[in-house]
Amino acid sequence: MFINDVEIEDTYAEAFRMYAARLVITSDTEAWALTTARVAVGFSTSVIGCGCEAGIEGIVGDTPDGRPGVSCLFFAVSREELEKQLLRRVGQGVMTAPMSACFNGLEAEKHCKIGGKLRFFGDGYQISKLINQRRFWRIPVMDGEFVVEETFGVQQAVGGGNFILLGENTAVTLKAAEAAVEAISGMNGVILPFPGGIVRSGSKVGSKYKFLPASSNTAYCPTLRGQTSSALPPGVNSVLEIVINGLDVEKVETAMQKGIAAAAMPGVMKITAGNYGGNLGKYKLYLHKIMG
C-alpha cells in the first residue's frame, strides 16, 4: 500500500490493555491550568520507568468550577498502580500549584480514591461537600482551598498504539512526525505520552544485559546498520516513532489513521509499526486495515 508515494508496510502495531483515568485540572487562568497539567503529566512517557503514561488531552471549556480547565489522561498497567500514580501526581503536582482544583472527567463503573486519601493533608480541617452525588474535598492550603474530587473513574483502555516513520534524514522525518502529532492533537480520548508526541528511542523487549527488561530497538537504529539485523531499507537515515494511548481501540486506530495520513510526505520512505510478534499485546492494529 502506498499513500502519497510512501510505502505503508503490511504489518501491525501491537497494543496492550491498560487502565485509564481522566483528570480535569482547573485554575483561575488557562495559563496556570496548563502549567499545572504539564507538571501533573510530567515524567510519564513510559510505564517502563515512569509508573504511568500520561498526556494532555485538550482544553476544557465547561468545567465543574467554571474556570479554565485542561483535560489529562493517565494510563497504567493496573488499577492499583494507576491509583498510586494519581495520588502522587495530584498530591505533588496539582495540589501544590496555585489556585488549582482537580476533578474526575471519566464516568466509569470502577473508581480509584484520590481526594478521599489526599484529604488527610488537611490535618483534620478538610471539609467534604456532596453535590449531585459527587463528593468533593476542600483541603485548606495557603492560598485558600484545594478542591479535589473524592474518586476518579477508571476504565480499561489501550496503550502502545504506534507507527514508525522511516525517513531520508532527521529533518524530514521530524517534520513528518510533527505533522502526525499536529493531526492527532486535540482528538478526544487519545494522548501521545512521549516528548512532543514523538519518541526516538523505540525499544525492544529484553537486552543482552540480564538486569534490563527493555533495550534499544537495534533493528531501527541507522548507526547499527551492518552491525546487527536491520529493518531499515537503503536510504533511510532517521527513524521516529509515534506512540498513542487511547480510551478504546477505535480511538487509537482513528488517531493512527490521521497521523499516518499526515506523515506520508516526500522524504518519508516507509511507514511501519512496532510489534513483538503478537505474543505480548492484546490488540493487533493492522496498518493496511486502518488506512484502507
Add this chain to the structure above:
Amino acid sequence: MNGLNRIVLTLKEKLAVPLEAGESLQPSLLNGLSTAQISAMPVLYGRQDRQIGDFFEVERKQEPTCDLPSANSFVDASFQDEDLAAGILELSGDLGKVKGLGLKMQKGIIIVNGDAGMHLGAFMSGGCIIVRGNSASWTGAHLSGGTIFILGNVGHFTGSAYWGCKAGMTGGMIVVHGSAGDMTARLMRRGILIIRGNAGDFTGSEMIAGTVIVEKETGRRAGAQMKRGTLILSTPPELLPTFRYNCLIRPTFMHILWRSLHDRRIEAGFLYDNSLFLRYSGDTAVCGKGEIFIRCKE
C-alpha cells in the same frame, strides 16, 4: 408532563381539626388503585378513623398537562423519570390542617395547590413535593432524599431533627421561595437547604454538616453550636461571639454548588456573581469546624 396519569384530590370543605395523611397519601401507593379504593383509604381526622373519600373528591385524570406554572421550570427539571412513573398526586384546597403529606415518601410526585400542614415530607427519602402555597413547621424533617419545593413560606424547624433525635436532614434538597421560620436546619447532617427569602433565628443551629443558603436576611444566632456544615448568607447576620473571622475568599466549591443548582434551573446567582465572601468559622463553643460565608457586596 404530557399525557401523564395523575390522581387529583380536592378538599370538599375546610377542615376543623388536623387530618393525618400519614402514609396513606403516597403517589406510588395510590397509583395502582381505583378511585373507589382510594376513597376508602384510611386517614385519622382528629381522633376519628375516617376515609379519604369523606374529605376529598377523588379523580383520576389523564390530561395533556399538569398545569404547572411555566415560571416554575425548575420544578420540571427536578422530576425524575422514575418519579413520573411512580405517579403524581395532586391535592387542592386549604390543606393547612393536613399533616404529614409525603411522610416517608420514597418515590413519586406530590403537588399541593395551596397550603400544606405540618410534617410535610418528613422522613422522605425520594421523589418530589411541590407546594404552591405555604408549608407549616417541620417541613422536610429528617429528609434523606428527594426534593421539596415550597413556593411560599415555611414554618419553623424546616429540615430539622425532631426533639431527642441526633440528626435532622441527611440528604436531598429543600427549596423555599419565601421565608423560613426559626430553627431551620437544626442538627442538619447532609443535603442542601435554600431559603430565597428571610430565615428566622437559630438557622443552622447544631448543624453537623450540609449546606444552607439564605438569599435575604438571616435572624439572630445563626449557626449556634454548629459543629460542621456550611451556612452561605447573602446579608450579614448578627454573628455570635463564638465565631472567628478567617478570611476574604471566593471559594472554588461555590461554583460547583451554583452549577448543580443551575443545572436544575434553581437560580442562586449570588453564589457565582464574582462576589467575595467573608468566611467565619465556629461555633467555637463546640467543635468549631462549621463555617459561615457572608457575601461581600462591594
